[in-house]
Amino acid sequence: MKILLLLLTILFAVWLWRRNRLNALNDRKSKSTQTDSSANNPASEPSPMQACSHCGVHMPTADMVQGQRGIYCSLAHCQAAADNRV
Ligand SMILES: [Zn+2]
Numbered sequence: 013m014k015i016l017l018l019l020l021t022i023l024f025a026v027w028l029w030r031r032n033r034l035n036a037l038n039d040r041k042s043k044s045t046q047t048d049s050s051a052n053n054p055a056s057e058p059s060p061m062q063a064c065s066h067c068g069v070h071m072p073t074a075d076m077v078q079g080q081r082g083i084y085c086s087l088a089h090c091q092a093a094a095d096n097r098v
Contacts, residue, residue, distance in 0.1 A: 066093045 059072040065082025066089035076083045077090045084090040 064089055066090075 059074055061070045062073045062076060062083055063070050064076070064085035065079070066084055069085045071085050073083070076085060077087050078084075079090040079093060081093065084093060
């Protein structure tokens with residue numbers, strides 16, 4: 013009977029230890045995913061695309077050159093479009 017009690021105590025201790033370890037792992041996982049998602053949000057967010065008014069190439073709007081008559085993929089196309097239309 014003593015052995016059975018000892019065995020139950022050991023099993024209970026192991027169960028408690030495993031539960032605490034799983035909780036700690038889950039906490040770490042959720043924390044890391046939170047920090048990962050917050051760190052990756054600016055990069056993973058799709059930037060809006062627009063077509064160059066001169067050649068039609070699609071590019072992220074942030075990388076494009078704003079001209080007087082449209083938005084262009086490069087300064088060269090911005091100037092070429094301005095030269096053609098003047
Ligand atoms: Zn272009």
